Amino acid sequence: MDDQVIPLDAETKAVEQPEDHREELRLWLRLLTCSTLIEGEVRRRLRERFDVTLPRFDLMAQLDKAPDGMMLSDLSKRMMVSNGNLTGLVDRLVVSGHVVRTVSPTDRRAMVISLTDEGRAEFRAMAGEHEHWIADLFGDLNAKDRTDLMRLLAKTKLSARRAIMGDDQ
Amino acid sequence: MDDQVIPLDAETKAVEQPEDHREELRLWLRLLTCSTLIEGEVRRRLRERFDVTLPRFDLMAQLDKAPDGMMLSDLSKRMMVSNGNLTGLVDRLVVSGHVVRTVSPTDRRAMVISLTDEGRAEFRAMAGEHEHWIADLFGDLNAKDRTDLMRLLAKTKLSARRAIMGDDQ
DNA sequence: GCTTATTGTTTTAAGCTTAAAATAATTGCA
DNA sequence: TGCAATTATTTTAAGCTTAAAACAATAAGC
Numbered sequence: 001m002d003d004q005v006i007p008l009d010a011e012t013k014a015v016e017q018p019e020d021h022r023e024e025l026r027l028w029l030r031l032l033t034c035s036t037l038i039e040g041e042v043r044r045r046l047r048e049r050f051d052v053t054l055p056r057f058d059l060m061a062q063l064d065k066a067p068d069g070m071m072l073s074d075l076s077k078r079m080m081v082s083n084g085n086l087t088g089l090v091d092r093l094v095v096s097g098h099v100v101r102t103v104s105p106t107d108r109r110a111m112v113i114s115l116t117d118e119g120r121a122e123f124r125a126m127a128g129e130h131e132h133w134i135a136d137l138f139g140d141l142n143a144k145d146r147t148d149l150m151r152l153l154a155k156t157k158l159s160a161r162r163a164i165m166g167d168d169q
Numbered sequence: 170m171d172d173q174v175i176p177l178d179a180e181t182k183a184v185e186q187p188e189d190h191r192e193e194l195r196l197w198l199r200l201l202t203c204s205t206l207i208e209g210e211v212r213r214r215l216r217e218r219f220d221v222t223l224p225r226f227d228l229m230a231q232l233d234k235a236p237d238g239m240m241l242s243d244l245s246k247r248m249m250v251s252n253g254n255l256t257g258l259v260d261r262l263v264v265s266g267h268v269v270r271t272v273s274p275t276d277r278r279a280m281v282i283s284l285t286d287e288g289r290a291e292f293r294a295m296a297g298e299h300e301h302w303i304a305d306l307f308g309d310l311n312a313k314d315r316t317d318l319m320r321l322l323a324k325t326k327l328s329a330r331r332a333i334m335g336d337d338q
Numbered sequence: 339g340c341t342t343a344t345t346g347t348t349t350t351a352a353g354c355t356t357a358a359a360a361t362a363a364t365t366g367c368a
Numbered sequence: 369t370g371c372a373a374t375t376a377t378t379t380t381a382a383g384c385t386t387a388a389a390a391c392a393a394t395a396a397g398c
Contacts, residue, residue, distance in 0.1 A: 021304035027315055028207065028303045030322045035204035036249055037329045038197065047357090055384065073346055080205055085385055087348055092383080109346045109393045133332075134197045135190035140328035145321055146196055152310070152318045153199045159309035160206045163302075216387090224354065242376055254355050256378055261353080278363045278376045 031156075038137050045133055050126050055081075055089055057130070060098060060115060060123040069114030071104065098122065200325075207306050214302055219295050224250075224258055226299070229267060229284060229292040238283030240273065267291065 043054045062078055063070060072090065076083045090113055093099040098119030104110035115123065141149065212223045231247055232239060241259065245252045259282055262268040267288030273279035284292065310318065 019304070021300045023315060024304045024307045025300055027307060027310075027319055027322075030319060030326065031200070031204055032208065034322050034325050034329065035200055037326065037333070039201065040249070041329070041333050043356090053383075071346080076346095080202075080209070081384090082386055083347060084349075084387080088384075104346095107346080107394070111347070131190045131194055135188070135193045137329045137332045138193045138196060138325065139332060141196075141321070141324060145324060146192060148317060149321045149325070150196055150199060152314055152321065153196075153203050155310060155314060156203050156307065156318070157199065157206065160203065160210070160306045163306045163308060164206070164210050212386090222353075240376080245376095250354090251356055252377060253357080253379075257354075273376095276364070276376080278361095280377070 038134075041137065042130070042133060046126070046130070049129065050122075052126065056093060056098070057123075057126060059086075059089055059093065060119060061127065063099065063113060063115045064120060064123050064127070066114075069102070069112040072111045072113060075113060093119070207303075210306065211299070211302060215295065215299070218298065219291075221295065225262060225267070226292075226295060228255075228258055228262065229288060230296065232268065232282060232284045233289060233292050233296070235283075238271065238281040241280045241282055244282060262288070 039054070046052050046054055046057055058079060059075065062075055070078075072086055073083060076086050079086070090099060090101060090111075094101060097116060099113055099115055102112045102114065104112050138146070208223070215221050215223055215226055227248060228244065231244055239247075241255055242252060245255050248255070259268060259270060259280075263270060266285060268282055268284055271281045271283065273281050307315070
């Protein structure tokens with residue numbers, strides 16, 4: 001099978017040679033495929049079943065965990081999207097009656113976004129079904145698979161963060 | 170620690186009880202976080218380094234593998250995006266001189282999209298750097314990690330497909 | 339207090355994305 | 369042959385997303 005012998009530098013390490021990173025590339029494409037596949041299906045079901053978009057659902061999920069509401073900029077950090085994006089998203093959710101905007105009593109620049117009672121009730125109903133969809137989508141993974149995958153993704157997350165921010169911060 | 174005893178049905182299986190799928194939910198959120206984190210960084214670098222968007226890069230990556238071009242609808246399937254989306258994407262890449270549209274000689278409905286020589290050269294340069302970025306982003310995973318993650322993601326992909334399409338097709 | 343820097347948000351312009359409807363060409367079949 | 373169904377693409381309307389610029393209020397340093 002034409003096994004290639006990789007010459008080693010006698011002193012310390014492998015001889016400099018054009019590195020092949022196709023394996024990492026395939027790993028990335030497979031990760032992206034999984035993510036795209038599942039996300040697409042979740043979007044489709046949210047739309048079909050509740051006539052809601054994934055960004056709206058995600059925003060409400062954050063707010064559901066914060067009984068007293070959240071500042072727009074905190075939402076922005078948590079959701080990893082821009083402030084400008086959230087401005088529009090919140091606009092639409094205010095119109096549909098799911099959330100309300102309040103000026104922060106302690107900082108007149110800041111907006112506090114909160115779920116309305118109707119918004120919270122509607123979100124809880126959606127979240128219940130959503131959890132079952134996810135369980136189904138990952139249904140063929142056994143307990144060990146899930147544990148291993150969690151661990152490897154945690155490691156991937158740290159690796160990516162290191163590459164993005166540098167080792168120091 | 171208040172260990173909860175789960176009563177078993179004497180006959181066949183565990184007593185019906187509200188199932189908890191929080192673990193799968195956490196798994197999904199972690200997968201999504203990894204994907205979002207890496208994708209965002211790749212977008213940022215493509216923009217900063219080559220002033221190109223990820224969708225354009227992805228489209229050119231598909232075309233680079235097809236020396237004789239590809240039909241728009243095949244591109245659509247491969248890239249998992251809508252036809253309408255591709256129409257606009259191709260428009261912009263035609264304007265920038267990276268790709269050309271040709272009417273298929275065998276089917277007058279179909280458009281064949283191909284890279285121009287300049288488009289191909291530019292893509293190859295970008296792809297070279299891109300591969301290094303990915304290698305860096307996944308850099309803290311060792312060989313076994315990568316193998317295991319590949320396998321688990323393959324299983325996840327099949328599981329999701331099964332949940333989306335049903336076991337039969 | 340005054341000034342500068344920072345922080346929080348919105349606006350703008352451009353591009354990405356989709357579903358649904360509209361067009362156009364081909365295929366299948368009676 | 370002719371017509372119905374299918375396939376390939378584009379158009380449209382709406383929403384998502386971002387970076388950059390603009391604006392407003394607070395915090396920090398002098």
